[in-house]
Amino acid sequence: MAGRINEEDIAAVRERARIDDVVRDYVMLRNAGSGSFKGLCPFHDEKTPSFTVTPARGFYYCFGCGEGGDVINFLMRQQNLGFQEAVQILADRFGVELRIEDDGAPGQQPGLRKRVLEANEAAQEFFAAQLESAEAVEGRRFLHGRDFDRAVAQHFGVGYAPRHGWALHQTLKAKGFPDDVLKAAGLIRDGGRDFFTGRVLWPIRDSAQAVLGFGARRIYDDDRLPAKYINTPESPVYKKSHVLYGLDLARREIGRKQQAVIVEGYTDVMAAHLAGVETAVASCGTAFGEDHARLLQRLMGSQGGLHGEVIFTFDGDKAGQAAALKVFKGDQNFIAQTYVAVEPTGLDPCDLRMQQGEAAVRELVARRIPLYQFVMNNIAKSYDLDRADGRLAAAREGAELISAIRDQSLVNQYLRELAGVLGMDLDDVRREAGRFNRRGGPGHEPPPPPEPEESAVEPGWPNPDDPHLRLERDSLKLMLQHPITFDTAWNSVQEDDFTHPGYRAVFRLLSGVPYGDGWTDRVRAAAPNDLVAQLVVALLVEPLFREPDENYSLAHSARLQLSRVTREIADVKSRLQRTDPVKDPTGHRAQFAHLTQLEMKRKELQLVGLA
Structure with a gap:
């Protein structure tokens, strides 16, 4: 989804969407008392319920696996959705109209996104029905020639756009869709003609199954548009750098297997899925880029370090090698290990399935090699390694690429393999690598690592x-x-009253967020990391022994401070015993005075704590 959802609308979604109503779609909940419910966690296997939902606070938390959050987080985790997709689904279900805002631009017309999605869905039904028409014989012949039968076409939602330039426009207008919505969706052109005519079409959906746009392939020689493929123009819901074809079918398997296979076209996605490679997706009318990488990172999970694997299928020709090099240079965008699956004959997954069967497609993915290895091998092929200057030039090019490797722990291994490929001494290759670094390039020393921030x-x-x-x-x-x-002032409670760093972090967090409407949501949003945010959720849903009032909280605060003062008294007594009153009378008197003050404070807190 392009743009940003208005914050007030997000708050309205959280308010209207009862978390127990949403969770019950996936979990059998039982009353656990104190206004909470329990059930078996949907995120890990368990026999004893440890998954708790607290509707009054709008949170869920599993005491078994540590998963927790609000209703939006739950839907994101359960359905493997992005934040905006989850918000949109909840908004549609609970009747909240979302306003979409672009940075530096006025907000999008309220309700336009929903109407565009409805128009796209109606268009998809129209195109799919047209594939059965007499006119669509060329479209069916195209699919049959790639070994896709009617059932396969229906599974992937493949359709056909009639050559008549007004067929879709007239059909959707009769269904009540105004021209401004159809134009905003990219379904009609300025003059009212259909955007797609005489082509086979594939619906491009997001991971929440909503139709964002279409990709269309030329099948007639007299098609006025020379491009083999055209896609929906940018719209309120379609941004080509943010979408992947097949994501609606692959998202669950991507999350489960921690793997994504990137192919080049729509028919390649179909062939891969039919062959059992159900993590296959393709970019739509544009090169695979940073936004696509972030999308896959979110689907596979961001847990620090290298997580999961992204596999690109490239041809073994020069174009494939150039594409691999481009991906390698953007490898910093991945939190996954990056691989290449190359078919030596140059066949793409669709042709490979037709000529050698579905097992060959699975074997193609299984034979993947690390991306860096593919790139290093191709660099080696570009130089005459029988000559010293050729080996040196190859070492310099390879070392420059290796200097940009995301995981620095792998650099030595990569340099060693580069030396082996080139037949050079490892120290010589390392010397060339020393000329490069991530930021400065040749001749620059790498800057010292920054000090970690406390947060x-x-x-x-x-x-x-x-x-x-x-x-x-x-x-x-x-x-x-x-x-x-x-x-x-939190009854004078201090950060030092907490001994565990996790609890200190939570107290520091809540102390920095002024109390008011939506306070708990703002506290979670301000958490310095996921661990603290999850700890906040756990503390929010754990039951209390009794319903507190001001006196109860005051007594509890006093007991917490009393614990700290008791620790301080023990420390002062220890120092006092080690201080010689003859050799250091001033220090001894100061510590004794401090001890007296602490003892008085302890008695005061004991009285309050007993209240």
Whole structure:
């Protein structure tokens, strides 16, 4: 989806979409008391329910696997959707009209996106029906020639656009779609003629099954448009750099297998899926780019380090080699290991399936090799390695590429393999690599690594059953679930009152977000990392022993501070015992005075804590 959803509309979706209603579509929930529900977690296998839903707070949390969030997070995780896709599905279900805003531009007309999607869906039904018409014989012959029968065409939603230039326009107009919506969707041109005529079409859907646009292939020699393929123009819902054909069919398997196979065309996606490679997708009318990489990263999960694998199918010719080199230079965009699957005969997956069968397509993917290895081998082929200057030139080109490798722990391995491919001494190749670095290029020393920011350091996950941390955990549960029972200074609670870094991080977080409407959502949004955000959710849904009031929270805060003061008293007593009052009378008196003050504070807190 192009643009950004208005924040007020997102808040309205969270408010109207009851989390228990949505979760019940996937999980059998049972009443667990205190206004919460329990069921078996849909995100991991378990026999004893540990998945908790708290409708009053709008959160879910699994105490078994640690998954948690709000209703939007749940739908994203369950259906492997992006944030905007999940919001749109919930908005449609619970009757919220979304306003789409472009950065630096006025907001999109309310409801336009929904009407465009409805028009696209109606167009898809029209095109699919037309494939059965007498006129579409050439379209059916095209599909049959690639071994795709009627059932396959229906499965992938393949359609046909009549050569009559007004057929779609007239049909959709009769269904009540105005011209401005059809034009915004890219279904008709300025003069009212259909955008697609006389072509076989494939619906391009997002991972939520919504039709965003179409890709169309030329099948007639007298087609006025010379391009073999044309696609829907940019629209409120279609942006070619953000979409992948086949994503609606592949998204679950991509998430499950942690793998994505990138092919070049619509028929290649069909052939791959029919052959059992159900993670295949293709870019639509544009080269695979950064936005596509981020989309796959989201589907496979961002868990730090290299995660999953992205496999590109390239031809072994020069065009395929150039495409591989382009992907390699953009490899920084992936959080996955990147591979290449090359068919030596130059056949694409569709032709490979027709000529050698479906097993050959599966074997093509299974024979994948690391992208860097493919690129290194092709560099070696570009130079005369029998000559010293040829080997040196190849080493320089390879070393420059290796200097941009995302995972620096792999650089030494890559240099060693490059040296082996070129038949050179490893130290000589390393010397060439030293001339390059990620930022400076040749002749620049790499800058020192930046110091990690405190907010970026993960605090670790505290054990919820640790009795020594129970007071800290219960105090934060009170603060998050019933903040109005505390004063604006959190009853004088300090960050040092918490001993576990995870709990300190949560208290630091909530202390920095002013209380008001949507406070818990803003606290989660401000979390420095996913671990802290998940810990906040866990604390929000864990039950309390009783319904608190101001006196209860005040007593609890006093007990928490009393624990800190008791620790400080033990520290001062230890230092006092090690201080000689004769040799250091000033230090001894100062520590004794401090101890006296702490003892007075302890008695004060004990009285409040007993209230």
